[in-house]
Amino acid sequence: MADWGGGLYEPETEAFGGPESMAIAHEVFCADSPAALAQTGSPLAKERGILLLSTMNRAAGLDPFEIGDVWAKLANHRPPIDPSDAARRAAAVTAMRRLMNADAAQRETTEPGWADRVAAFEDAGRRLARFATGGHLRRGLRAVLAHHAIFAFNRAAVPVAEQAATAWLGRHVAFGDDEPATVFTSRSAPVIPTFEKMETTITATVDPTELREAMVAGFTDSGHLRTPAIIEAFREIERHRFIPEADVEAAYADDAVSVKHDETDEMISCISAPSIVATQLEQLGAQPGHKVLEAGAATGYNAALLGRLVAPTGHVWTVDVDEDLVNSAQKNLAAASLPASHEPAEISTVSGRTATSSKSSQVGGTFRAKRAATRAGQA
Numbered sequence: 001m002a003d004w005g006g007g008l009y010e011p012e013t014e015a016f017g018g019p020e021s022m023a024i025a026h027e028v029f030c031a032d033s034p035a036a037l038a039q040t041g042s043p044l045a046k047e048r049g050i051l052l053l054s055t056m057n058r059a060a061g062l063d064p065f066e067i068g069d070v071w072a073k074l075a076n077h078r079p080p081i082d083p084s085d086a087a088r089r090a091a092a093v094t095a096m097r098r099l100m101n102a103d104a105a106q107r108e109t110t111e112p113g114w115a116d117r118v119a120a121f122e123d124a125g126r127r128l129a130r131f132a133t134g135g136h137l138r139r140g141l142r143a144v145l146a147h148h149a150i151f152a153f154n155r156a157a158v159p160v161a162e163q164a165a166t167a168w169l170g171r172h173v174a175f176g177d178d179e180p181a182t183v184f185t186s187r188s189a190p191v192i193p194t195f196e197k198m199e200t201t202i203t204a205t206v207d208p209t210e211l212r213e214a215m216v217a218g219f220t221d222s223g224h225l226r227t228p229a230i231i232e233a234f235r236e237i238e239r240h241r242f243i244p245e246a247d248v249e250a251a252y253a254d255d256a257v258s259v260k261h262d263e264t265d266e267m268i269s270c271i272s273a274p275s276i277v278a279t280q281l282e283q284l285g286a287q288p289g290h291k292v293l294e295a296g297a298a299t300g301y302n303a304a305l306l307g308r309l310v311a312p313t314g315h316v317w318t319v320d321v322d323e324d325l326v327n328s329a330q331k332n333l334a335a336a337s338l339p340a341s342h343e344p345a346e347i348s349t350v351s352g353r354t355a356t357s358s359k360s361s362q363v364g365g366t367f368r369a370k371r372a373a374t375r376a377g378q379a
Helices: 019-038 045-059 064-076 086-101 114-133 141-155 160-175 208-222 228-236 248-252 274-284 301-310 323-335
Strands: 257-261 267-271 291-295 315-319 345-351 354-360
Touching: 019 114, 019 141, 045 064, 045 086, 045 114, 045 141, 045 160, 064 141, 064 160, 086 160, 086 248, 114 141, 141 160, 208 228, 208 248, 208 274, 228 274, 228 301, 257 323, 274 301, 291 301, 301 315, 301 323, 301 345, 323 345
Parallel strands: 291 315, 315 345
Antiparallel strands: 257 267, 345 354
């Protein structure tokens, strides 16, 4: 350092949503800065930032599309990018999705102060959500969270080009790769943002049981799950086994997961976001001995949950017009199991006029939906 001088500190009070939320930002600065500054130049600074910001976004109660909007707002403050080829782009989006859905507190190897940083971002997200609900923010909640993202990446000295690529990926995790990207047109010899080096070497625990328990705890706290029998069904039914092609983290994230596409790569069937499933089951109120007809078999997951609720004397029929989905649901249900103490309900997977019944402790099936409807409701 060659020299230094005094100056006036001008907090960005309006940008962070007002005086009360500026105080929250200061607390995040204090918790994050010592480690972020000490790790300046670290090759994993970007990935740490994604984990921390994703913790804040989830704690603020945002759904996956709202989180995508936060990343889109960040992208608006960064240069546009020209993505790489489709295969490399898909791999980068998958890596981004893993980081966005990982539990930052469960990293297997951490540096000093990591737990405090995670706690600070989580607490900030919860408090900002309360301020937003109470009308105490002068900006929208997602705009404030995007401003936190700008400051978090800047504190960690993540280059602007990498921030741009990260924001693009975060947006596309939520909204898909269905829009053409723009390219630089005005600057001479710009640094084109890319995501060739998106790292997933910051690992987090991916024990399905822990992820499932965390999902249940979150839905219990949020009120999506209230009935003891439904809570137990969510604990016992292993959602990831019904979507074996998906990442384990994605299986327990509160988002829909595609299970079939048409010839134009448009999604035509999905396993619904688990919060949607929880809400539907709470509204249905299935009891032991009930007979339930489900329209839309998909993976068999919903049928598995229903079977757990109506056992031992109930019966579930899950119907689909797609023979492939019926077959996969039947295989998933046949492979599913519960502790021997649970006597299973009977579950029938049905296609057209043919019904195939198998004793199972689970009942599944998700609702077919277009991409835009995966959280708002299912057919």
